[in-house]
Amino acid sequence: MTPFQYARANDVADAIKQIATDPSAKFIAGGTNLIDLIKYDVEGPTRLIDISHLPLRSVEPTAAGGVLIGAMVPNTDLAYHPLIEQRYPLLARAIMSGASQQLRNMASTGGNLVQRTRCFYFYDTTTPCNKREPGSGCSAIDGVNRINAILGTSEACIATHPSDMCVALAALEAAVHVAGPAGTRTIALADFHRLPGNTPQRDTNLEPDEIITAIELPSKGFSANYSYLKIRDRLSYAFALVSVAAALELDGDTIKDARLALGGVAHKPWRSSAAETVLRGERADASAFARAADILLHGAKGYGHNNFKIGLARRAIMRTLGQAARGTPQSNSDKKIR
Amino acid sequence: MARSGTARRVTRAATVPEKIPIRLTVNGSQMELTVAPWTTLLDALRDHLDLTGTKKGCDHGQCGACTVLVDGRRINSCLTLAVMKEGAEITTIEGLARDGELHPLQQAFIDQDAFQCGYCTSGQICSAAGLIAEGKARTPDEIRELMSGNICRCGAYPNIVAAILQAMERS
Ligand SMILES: Cc1cc2nc3c(=O)[nH]c(=O)nc-3n(C[C@H](O)[C@H](O)[C@H](O)COP(=O)(O)OP(=O)(O)OC[C@H]3O[C@@H](n4cnc5c(N)ncnc54)[C@H](O)[C@@H]3O)c2cc1C
Ligand code: SF4
Ligand code: FES
Ligand code: FES
Numbered sequence: 212m213t214p215f216q217y218a219r220a221n222d223v224a225d226a227i228k229q230i231a232t233d234p235s236a237k238f239i240a241g242g243t244n245l246i247d248l249i250k251y252d253v254e255g256p257t258r259l260i261d262i263s264h265l266p267l268r269s270v271e272p273t274a275a276g277g278v279l280i281g282a283m284v285p286n287t288d289l290a291y292h293p294l295i296e297q298r299y300p301l302l303a304r305a306i307m308s309g310a311s312q313q314l315r316n317m318a319s320t321g322g323n324l325v326q327r328t329r330c331f332y333f334y335d336t337t338t339p340c341n342k343r344e345p346g347s348g349c350s351a352i353d354g355v356n357r358i359n360a361i362l363g364t365s366e367a368c369i370a371t372h373p374s375d376m377c378v379a380l381a382a383l384e385a386a387v388h389v390a391g392p393a394g395t396r397t398i399a400l401a402d403f404h405r406l407p408g409n410t411p412q413r414d415t416n417l418e419p420d421e422i423i424t425a426i427e428l429p430s431k432g433f434s435a436n437y438s439y440l441k442i443r444d445r446l447s448y449a450f451a452l453v454s455v456a457a458a459l460e461l462d463g464d465t466i467k468d469a470r471l472a473l474g475g476v477a478h479k480p481w482r483s484s485a486a487e488t489v490l491r492g493e494r495a496d497a498s499a500f501a502r503a504a505d506i507l508l509h510g511a512k513g514y515g516h517n518n519f520k521i522g523l524a525r526r527a528i529m530r531t532l533g534q535a536a537r538g539t540p541q542s543n544s545d546k547k548i549r
Numbered sequence: 550m551a552r553s554g555t556a557r558r559v560t561r562a563a564t565v566p567e568k569i570p571i572r573l574t575v576n577g578s579q580m581e582l583t584v585a586p587w588t589t590l591l592d593a594l595r596d597h598l599d600l601t602g603t604k605k606g607c608d609h610g611q612c613g614a615c616t617v618l619v620d621g622r623r624i625n626s627c628l629t630l631a632v633m634k635e636g637a638e639i640t641t642i643e644g645l646a647r648d649g650e651l652h653p654l655q656q657a658f659i660d661q662d663a664f665q666c667g668y669c670t671s672g673q674i675c676s677a678a679g680l681i682a683e684g685k686a687r688t689p690d691e692i693r694e695l696m697s698g699n700i701c702r703c704g705a706y707p708n709i710v711a712a713i714l715q716a717m718e719r720s
Contacts, residue, residue, distance in 0.1 A: 250609065263633060544694045
């Protein structure tokens, strides 16, 4: 482990000032990802700037009819917030399917977005990994890649983004509010995470001296017809092999609007506007769901151990859309997939 | 273990970081201690305050053995820096009994035979105390789901759920 200094940020401006003056510094919020990576020597910041005490802890309705979520709101508090439980239950379910209650009590909304991949080789500092050590190679492509990506991959990296929360945020078309030395800006969730390309060391389009201050949800929450289905090796406290966030707006049997996002399959939550367009105006039935699944999975490619994810994703998409259409979202407690 | 990246990274630290004095309220007592910035709350409790009831299993957030209550909420003390909890109220397994009487959860774990080797038990009990305070779990399914952050290698799960149900009924 690299020894590091510790300092608290007094406010957002102070946090930005502190990070701008020290390129080897990092923010720490819940610590659930960063401390883990520091212990494994995957990350080695020489200064931690504690942003966990910043007053970014409110969940408030916006003038536009949506909700603004402070970056320091713990995952549990967000999932249990009445505004989220009632109007954005897809988000609540996705959050509650991730990690454990202890971790969700610590993990922050902002940190969840910036958490790093769980690729085995990224964690194993004795092996080459382009994300950890640019130019060293990718051990996963020809290695044990059961948990790795099937979509949007590159020759340099086939890692996935591990967040459940972000899959729901992608489906809900959330926006990320950030602040930096040049002022504030808003990044659409779809543009927040990157594909690996030739620069897998960069997970997101957040600049190193920028801080996430809030997440904004638009007004549409799809609270009647939604489901988050997470398929994993054990029924709780495990990362997704494949997860699906589905949200429908129905007029009788007819789909008026649809959102569909996948987790566990790519370097970012995976969406396709064509897959959602093909659902609009159709009857909510298995043949429409199958067409959407095929479009969303177009170009999917396995790397050996993870070939199973393609068929698994197709069936999970069909199942989740069916749950959403019936208004019977996947339960996080009894775990029975209906 | 010698790792290629380590030596280079160590030399990047310009100066050896200083230790930091902090105050914590642990099981109702004010404690003052001086810790390195990277000292976890778990190591502070065990190595600085001699409160070894809280266990280190994985040290990476994966087992729950290190669960303690911070300001009433259950967290993994292995992924928490002690310096970040300056001023906080910490409750460990040593702080649950009152006036020589076992906490209802401690009694329930004994009554229901909810442990074998006992290594996970202080984490299980602190986690269950957090669970009951949250008030979200009612059914055995909900208890199992919201206790999934505590692994028991001995597999005492059915008895652990029974113990939590017993304590919930009596609280
Ligand atoms: C055992 C285990 C199991 C897990 N299982 C799951 C799971 O099933 N599903 C899932 O989704 N997640 C899972 N997680 C991951 C967990 O959700 C993340 O670790 C957590 O959300 C990260 O948030 P944090 O506040 O703790 O981040 P930190 O560890 O504090 O920070 C993570 C990164 O984000 C940066 N950062 C933090 N806040 C900001 C900000 N406001 N602005 C800019 N940068 C910031 C930090 O600099 C750091 O680089 C698991 C974690 C563990 C340890
Ligand atoms: S998939 Fe990405 S993270 Fe995994 S070894 Fe290859 S480069 Fe590293
Ligand atoms: S020791 Fe903290 S979770 Fe295992
Ligand atoms: S009693 Fe042995 S690990 Fe739980």
